[in-house]
Amino acid sequence: MYCLQLNYHEFWLIEAYGDSDQEDDEHVAHVDFKEQKEIITLPDFAGQIELPSLYEDAKKGVSIYPPWSSIYPKSDPQLNVKNTLICHVTRFFPPPVRVLWTKNNVTLSRDYPNKDGTLNLFSQLSFIPEEGDIYSCFVKHKALQLISQIFVSVCSDVEITEPSTGPSVFCGVGLALGLLGLATGAVFIAKRETWI
Template identity: 40%
Template sequence: MDEMLTLIVHILTVGAVGSQLTGFHRLGLIQGCDESSYDFSVVFDGEKLGYYDYKENRTVPTLPEFADPVIVPDFSEEAKRGQNTCKQLLDIVNQGSENLPEEIKAPLVSLYWKTEVKLRVSNSLVCRASSFFPPPVTVFWTKNNLNVTEGVSLGPYYQNSDGTLSVFSTLGFTPEPGDIYSCTVKHRALEGSQTRIWEVDTEVEELSLFATVLCVVGVCLGIFGAIAAVVLIVKANQTLNS
């Protein structure tokens, strides 16, 4: 078999009853593995909250840095115990599905900024590849048609409730008028790649400059008007006195 399957096992799903307003929530542990890697994650209502890093031997929160902070409990013991189990199950699945085609799904790509864009103020662009399978995806960034690697980061894969994956890539940048940024995602389910483009809006600077000029003109007119009023008052007093 040329390509081995990726095995994802839902090992625990718990329904928690809340109030009439909150309803039910789903908490789950998801274990996954392929021929060379392992994944052990905690999921709440379809969102991946954390995973176990087998190389660093620690539990890692996986929400992006701009999300609300969440405390993820340590589940290192469960991850270590499940590692061999997943590998054994993967061997069984591979033996029984040697002639089955592997299901693949192309990613959906979106590009947006972390905070409100202000010229010459440090910010981050976020490129999201979602609903794809299997891993991996490759993400490339460009600025003004030149490849960019400095300030680029790629987060861990997020397990979606339907079994597909999502991942975030971020680029730190300082917006300047006329700059053009792009994010390109490659995946074997795509014919080529998907690219999203974002251009720094020069109207932001033009509007800011227009507002500054208008303010200066208004102040000047106010000063000139005050001077003219004083001159008229002085002349009127001189006329009355004469």
């Protein structure tokens, strides 16, 4: 919101983003971006002022920030046990931002616009994880060239067991004994030739 405030009977142009901004409790004017015009709020006895470029100046001063998104489960997922996925969208301006959920590229929900003007949005989806499922959270915002997509895939917990060391030890001992026997045999053969 762009506001013009009256402080000590001087006009100040103050740039602020929010519902209102005041100095010395004397609100003079603000910009309504939905109506695309400036609103003068001086009382009648104060005399009226004209601010022809306030809306255009306010529009130029508004920066657009793309959202940051993350997706995570509410609790540790287990196959075939109901859970909730949360898509957290933050650091965006201005509102609104829209969130759309899909499962295996099939739409699960309608768009959820952020109408309350907040700059954080938590969108939730209840789901029952099944192996191989891919859930996506699509985020639409005017600062994004493309729709942002983040996803999570469901995998089963496969227990990996370490191989036993028994066969390796047995093989090593057998190899050592075999080499020892070969060396002993070679020694006996060499001594037998000298006896002859």
